[in-house]
Amino acid sequence: MWRFFVARGGQYVLVLLASATLNFALPRMMPGSPLLFLAGEEVGRLDEGHRRELVRRLGLDRPLWEQYVRYLIDLARGELGTSFQRGRPIADLLRERISWTLLLMGTGLLGATAAGVVGGTWAAWRRGGSTDVGLLFTAMALESMPSFWLGMILIAVFGAHLRWFPIFGARTPGVPLEGTALLVDVARHLALPLVTLILVTAPGTFLVMRYAMLQVLGEPYIATARAKGVGERSVLFRHAMRNALLPVCTVFMLNLGFVASGATVIETVFSYPGVGRLMYEAVLNRDYPVIQAAFFVVTLSVMAANALADLLYPLIDPRVRDGRR
Amino acid sequence: MAVAELRLPRPFLRLPVRPAGIAGAGVLAALACVAIAAPWISPYDPASVVAPPFEPPSPAHPLGTNDIGQDILSELIYGSRISLTIGFLAAATAVSLGTLVGVVAGYYGGAVDALLMRLVDLILVIPFLPLMIVLAAYLGPRFWNTILVIAALTWARPARVIRAQVLSLGTLDYVDAARALGASTPRILTRHILPGVLPLSLAQFITAASHAILVEASLSFLGLGDPTAKSWGSILYYAQARSAFLSGAWPWWVLPPGLLVTVTALSFALVGLALEERLNPRLRYRHSGAALQTELIRN
Amino acid sequence: MKRVILTTLIALALAKGWAGAGPSPTAGFLRIAIPREEGSLNPYTYQSGYPGWLLMTLVYDTLYYPDLDNVPQPWLARDARPSQGGRVWTVTLRPGLRWHDGRPLTAEDVKFTFEYVKKFTHARWTPQAADIERIEVQDSLTVVFRLTKPVAWFRQLPLADLPLLPKHIWEGVTEPGRFHNTVGSGPYRLVEAQPPQFYRLVANDAYFAGRPRVRELVLPIVADASVSFNAMQAGEVDANTRYLLPELMAQFQRIPGLRVVRGPGFASTILQFNLEHPLLRDVRLRRAIAHAINTQLMVRLLMLGFAEVGAPGYLHPASPLYNPAVRFVPSKARAVALLNEAGYEDRNRDGIREASDGSPLRFSLLARSGDPIRIRTADLIRTWLKDIGIEVQVRVMDDPSIISLVWPDFDVCKGRRFDMVIFGWSAPVMTRPNALTQMFHSDCRIGTINIGGYRNPEFDRLAELHAATTDARRQRELVFRMQEIVARDMPIHTLFYPDVLLAYWQTKYDGWAFQKGQGILNKLSFVSAPR
DSSP: OHHHHHHHHHHHHHHHHHHHHHHHHHHHHSOSOTHHHHHGGGGGGSOHHHHHHHHHHHTOSSOHHHHHHHHHHHHHHTOOOBOTTTOSBHHHHHHHHHHHHHHHHHHHHHHHHHHHHHHHHHHHHTTTSHHHHHHHHHHHHHHTSOHHHHHHHHIIIIIIISOOSOOSSSSOTTOOOOHHHHHHHHHHHHHHHHHHHHHHHHHHHHHHHHHHHHHHHTSHHHHHHHHTTOOHHHIIIIIIHHHHHHHHHHHHHHHHHHHTTOOHHHHHHHTOOSHHHHHHHHHHHTOHHHHHHHHHHHHHHHHHHHHHHHHHHHHHOHHHHSOOO | OOEEEEEOOOTTTTSOHHHHHHHHHHHHHHHHHHHHTHHHHOSSOTTSOOSOTTOOOOSSOTTOBOTTSOBHHHHHHHHHHHHHHHHHHHHHHHHHHHHHHHHHHHHHOHHHHHHHHHHHHHHHHSOHHHHHHHHHHHHOSOHHHHHHHHHHHHSHHHHHHHHHHHHHHHTSHHHHHHHHTTOOHHHHIIIIIHHHHHHHHHHHHHHHHHHHHHHHHHHHHTTOSOTTSOOHHHHHHHHHHTTTTTTTOHHHHTHHHHHHHHHHHHHHHHHHHHHHHHHOTTOEEEEEHHHHHHHHHTO | OHHHHHHHHHHHHHHHHHGGGSOOOOTTEEEEEBSSOOTTSSTTTOOOIIIIIHHHHHHSOBSEEEOTTSOEEESSEEEEEEEGGGTEEEEEEOTTOBOTTSOBOOHHHHHHHHHHHHHSOOTTHHHHTTTEEEEEEEETTEEEEEESSOOTTTTTTTTTTOBOOOHHHHTTOSOGGGOOOOOOSSSEEEEEEETTTEEEEEEOTTOTTOOOSSSEEEEEBOOOHHHHHHHHHTTSOSEESSOOOHHHHHHHHTSTTEEEEEEOBOOOEEEEEOTTSTTTTOHHHHHHHHHHOOHHHHHHHHSTTOEEEOOTTSSOTTSTTOOTTOOOOOOHHHHHHHHHHTTOBOTTSSSOOBOTTSOBOEEEEEEETTOHHHHHHHHHHHHHHHHTTOEEEEEEEOHHHHHHHHSGGGOGGGOOOOSEEEEOOOHHHHHSTTHHHHHHOSSTTTOTTOTTOOOOHHHHHHHHHHHHOOOHHHHHHHHHHHHHHHHHHOSEEEEEEEOEEEEEETTTOOOOOOBTBTBSOSGGGTSOOOO
16 A cells, blocks of 8 residues: 555656746746846846846856756755845745635635535436526536636626726725724625636536435435435435535545636736736746746645545545555 | 546436537537638628727627727627637647547556656646747747647546546457457557547547637637637737726627637537437546546636 | 525625725825836836836935926936036035935935946946946035036936935945835835735925825735726726726716826837848838828727827927928828839739849738737738738737847847837837937947847937037937938838826826826926925
């Protein structure tokens, strides 16, 4: 058993290294110099000497292999460097932004999972009926909608037209708030992006839950329970749902990996100051250290989530313990 | 990767899957007709400036005009060509590649399998946005490059699914028998494995097409697609950039293109569903962790 | 099912109740939306020319400051007197100036600042201090600058551009790009910086030119243009540094309480040729291309009329050195005639003309991907050139990729790899006294933004004479002649200058001062010029 874990572990390290290398190479392959965003049009007026000094200060003149080695060493030490563009430590940047991403994706996950569980159970229970069809169709329709389009419709209707919710940012800027007022402000700003995210993510969970419930409901022990006269409600909640939650847990755990990367498009549409938006801006600005750091965080979290799933699965589902393929 | 086996007892039993699939196919056929017949049914040439910009709907322009005075309805009609072609080609490329990889990995197993699946994991982890920017910068954000990039990132999931299928087929007795009788590998692959895999590939293609259409819309919207190729996504790009949401123009400028994208993606999904249901109702879905991940990458 | 509907209704009602629950600002408090982060708003960390530099000058002062006509007026300095033909400048400070922390601002700080920027490279300040040979402090209020050569516009660059740094704080700072101190001498103090969300500035009541008229400024960072205008409409911000989009003009003008100002804009959109391209070297071809572009129609279609048609000498008609004798009226007939005269014919009947050596008139036109108006501009040009037998392929790319082809590493000496590009220069370029020299001088050290690689010895001669003279009339004469050459040779084709359109809530604050070609976000909107 533990030979399996070592082999798996080794593979993960390999993947991590490969993605770290890819993360390093990708920004370097992009044409265009970060000098533009550091110095603007004025850079054209610098003479060669001063320009070289700028390049030296940014560390861009060292040979490629040397930059690569330093990158790996820094990564291992957890040192993420300083943003070219903003002149601030990236760790700070990530820390500021990640809390908003976690808030958005965290509540989104919970909401989507809850909606999916409820919906999936209901649909499975009313299998074949109009409710089931309606829910399935709605789920498929939502999955087919571009998330940014949905977000913009919500902005147009609820933000611009009805003025029920604010349309940008995570908080009303510049106004110091405490306690409940702060909570209300954050909640109001979170509402539209959250709803968009839930509408887009819930269908996936819904389908998995529905499948799982159907499978469980088809099991012999359910028939036995019914035959014994156990109420339908009880069958549903005490017996079926508990067992169907297993794959939902898997989905939940796997989603965790993506929490850190943020829903870039949704954050862009709503100007929500999260990590996804940071990555997009950094790529457009060729802010190499930020891109590398953000990529690495995403890769790490995805690998970690996978590793967690791999470890926990045999514990949760005994069927998988044997027959590894 | 963690593998959870869900044996699915006909989850779509008693549901109008076939009618839905037929409806979906019907819509797609209609869209294809519109795309082909565009030059005849489109009221104007979408590239010509035909009226003042930002006009609301009128009898001459049922969906009004865009920011430089081009007819939006004509843009939508011609846009079907671009969006459908990109979706189709990207999905075809992705699934062909994915089937190839899946078959090779599943059949040969061992180091080849491990290597290929690690590659699949890597693909699933690559941040999608910057890769598109790299390619767009080198190759130019053009039509073919959009297809290439979408395909380059969406072949991974079909590869996994096909591999799972090959694994289950590979253990079947008659394959062992064929091998024992000394049949050559290509023969086994083409005569025995491939036919078992093709229907699944087809289903995967339909699903991939659905995703490809959505991805193309997102890319164009972010300004990473080719803005001079008038796809539905690029219409949304200009609508957003020229404040359609503020100026009240969104009902006719934003709703229709998004709706068309949704309807197309949905139709593909319904057809895919009907196909999967019909091909093999007792199909064992091996939901590996990575496969589920790809669902989420879209966001 | 009924219960679901009921719950939903209740939820919606609650949500509606929230609508008015947003916190409202107190009086004396303005919210001005800015488009991006600007570092820590000190001279070494601010990011953009607009609005970054302007915001930074709310916290830091310069010796001179441009008035509403962009003419530098004494600010921290009482005057600056040239001698020896402009080779020596004596600057006298006002008495009683103080930094935000109460310490006095003296000639020592002036000397320190200029020497500091010579030592620690900054893309904008260092070149401005390049001509300074020696700085002498004569007393606590007087500084003498000795230059390596006479500079006629010293009051503008660097005196009206480079802000002063407090010596007692910056002395010993070796990594200015990572130094986040914001003690300055300006009318506002930066009290809170929360990028990526906002900056908060509070009035400096002890400011020498008088108390600022607005007590507190909050600058929320709104990265998305439509979102920022939506916020304006909804009253979530009181002013916006972003120029209003033409398509929103009509709508915003109708909103009571919201005021829109319109003025000439000095930013330009131009069609830049690569003068080293074998075909584009021919001036007749360039002129033909220019004739095929209907700039009047372009202004109507793309900018909805809110722009000025481009002048062939590059300088804006509202610019003080504009030469009105230089005109250009495009005519498609003339374009065709020029092409025929120059021997460009469609010999093989494929719809595209060829040169006499057979090479087809086929070009690529680059446009920036983040800018929909530029892309539309390129598209229109493509259609119009197709009509006269020139094939253009529009290639859209992101800004850094374009720069790497057109202006690699921002060094004109490094060459160029493009055919044509839709480009543009920001407003400050137009106000620079040596704008044309920088744009067209053939020596890449002098013509630092000559991205087309234009070479004309006649122009170079005029530019050198211009740099050497301090007589205002002679300078004007020379600039007029330089415009004539540019109009004749057409190394670029100036398409249009977008107007400056700015909106603000009049009901919240009406004291904005409009600086020609640039906008309302400047010191004069908050304090009056010192006497």
